[in-house]
Amino acid sequence: EFSPSKILKSLPTQFFATLVSKVEKVKAEGHDVINLGQGNPDQPTPPHIVKALQEAAEKPVNHKYSPFRGFPYLKEAIADFYKREFGVSVDPNKEVAVLFGGKAGLVEIPQCILDPGDVVLVPDPGYPDYWSGIALAQANMKMMPLKEENRFLPDFNALSPDVSEKAKLMFLNYPNNPTGATANVEFFHDTVTFAKQHNICVVHDFAYGAIGFEGKKPVSFLQAEGAKDVGIEIYTLSKTYNMAGWRVAFAIGNRSVIEHINLIQDHLYVSLFGAVQEAACAALLQSQDCVDKLVRMYESRRNTFINGLQEIGWDVDAPQGSFFAWLKVPYGYTSESFADLLLTKAHVAVAPGIGFGNNGEGFVRVGLLTSEERLKEAVERISKLELFSS
Numbered sequence: 401e402f403s404p405s406k407i408l409k410s411l412p413t414q415f416f417a418t419l420v421s422k423v424e425k426v427k428a429e430g431h432d433v434i435n436l437g438q439g440n441p442d443q444p445t446p447p448h449i450v451k452a453l454q455e456a457a458e459k460p461v462n463h464k465y466s467p468f469r470g471f472p473y474l475k476e477a478i479a480d481f482y483k484r485e486f487g488v489s490v491d492p493n494k495e496v497a498v499l500f501g502g503k504a505g506l507v508e509i510p511q512c513i514l515d516p517g518d519v520v521l522v523p524d525p526g527y528p529d530y531w532s533g534i535a536l537a538q539a540n541m542k543m544m545p546l547k548e549e550n551r552f553l554p555d556f557n558a559l560s561p562d563v564s565e566k567a568k569l570m571f572l573n574y575p576n577n578p579t580g581a582t583a584n585v586e587f588f589h590d591t592v593t594f595a596k597q598h599n600i601c602v603v604h605d606f607a608y609g610a611i612g613f614e615g616k617k618p619v620s621f622l623q624a625e626g627a628k629d630v631g632i633e634i635y636t637l638s639k640t641y642n643m644a645g646w647r648v649a650f651a652i653g654n655r656s657v658i659e660h661i662n663l664i665q666d667h668l669y670v671s672l673f674g675a676v677q678e679a680a681c682a683a684l685l686q687s688q689d690c691v692d693k694l695v696r697m698y699e700s701r702r703n704t705f706i707n708g709l710q711e712i713g714w715d716v717d718a719p720q721g722s723f724f725a726w727l728k729v730p731y732g733y734t735s736e737s738f739a740d741l742l743l744t745k746a747h748v749a750v751a752p753g754i755g756f757g758n759n760g761e762g763f764v765r766v767g768l769l770t771s772e773e774r775l776k777e778a779v780e781r782i783s784k785l786e787l788f789s790s
């Protein structure tokens with residue numbers, strides 16, 4: 401038997417794996433679990449995108465290795481998409497890198513620009529995959545608390561000057577997983593100023609870049625003046641077009657970082673299946689009615705769930721974007737004990753906030769990834785729980 405490398409052993413445990421096994425156990429006992437624990441979109445990919453894949457799969461050109469770094473037509477489509485959606489202009493050859501899903505890109509980036517011991521600023525609570533890339537690069541994380549009183553935005557002034565001075569990289573993510581908070585362009589202006597001051601590379605994870613509520617479209621980091629000087633944005637097709645299984649995303653922005661990503665990928669992969677690249681173009685360039693419909697669906701689910709909880713006396717805020725609700729746990733529970741109670745007594749699975757960092761304690765994350773009927777049923781089950789009284 402071979403033992404794993406020290407680096408592999410240093411990776412954080414994938415806490416979703418623990419969650420899945422807990423859910424499976426309750427299901428195996430014969431219970432009907434409403435699973436709101438994970439972030440897997442429940443809707444199929446729109447048919448016109450699937451059709452584009454089918455047609456492209458017939459073409460022999462797509463049966464060969466596709467060019468390193470992706471077909472030029474895909475990078476042009478990405479540039480056109482950013483211009484159309486966010487008014488941002490980029491050079492498709494130098495400022496776009498095609499990724500095998502956002503997750504791969506997020507894990508690769510620290511390895512592209514950090515040396516062992518370098519400091520990275522990470523949102524807390526935040527998406528755990530940032531930690532994995534940082535561990536693989538043997539770099540050090542410094543947490544940036546996201547506090548409710550700051551609308552879950554980091555307060556750069558509250559970081560110790562020593563930490564800001566040493567930091568080389570910073571992750572941000574709005575609309576935010578897990579809190580559902582959004583950022584405005586002023587916040588991104590402040591981010592650019594802070595990053596320039598301390599020479600920090602910003603990676604803005606824009607996984608929920610299409611999902612904003614009450615008519616407010618999410619803001620791209622690249623809309624802030626000077627953003628391209630200090631960083632990149634990661635955009636995935638997983639959520640916008642329900643293409644999580646297809647593994648297609650891209651990085652866009654600062655050309656030196658894009659070049660480093662391309663370089664590391666030259667060693668790891670050739671490129672995506674050509675038919676997936678053609679289908680990605682169909683998604684980005686054809687009618688966006690499917691996206692409007694999706695956003696309306698999530699907003700309606702959000703309203704049903706949040707209103708339902710408010711009606712049974714819960715003090716909850718509606719998320720402004722993403723497809724997550726971030727709920728304060730009731731008096732007397734930790735995030736984990738409350739998630740366990742919901743799972744075992746109400747058969748509703750949610751993710752304990754502690755899984756997203758120490759500042760996630762006191763909250764649970766609910767994925768609005770099932771029908772309104774099931775969400776109503778979840779509220780109904782929650783209303784019947786016997787909780788400690790405060």
Ligand code: PLP
Nearest residue numbers: 439501502503527577607636638
């Ligand atoms: N970033 C955030 C915040 C996410 O929630 C997810 C998916 O859940 C991703 C990135 C990765 O998406 P993908 O790897 O499917 O592109």
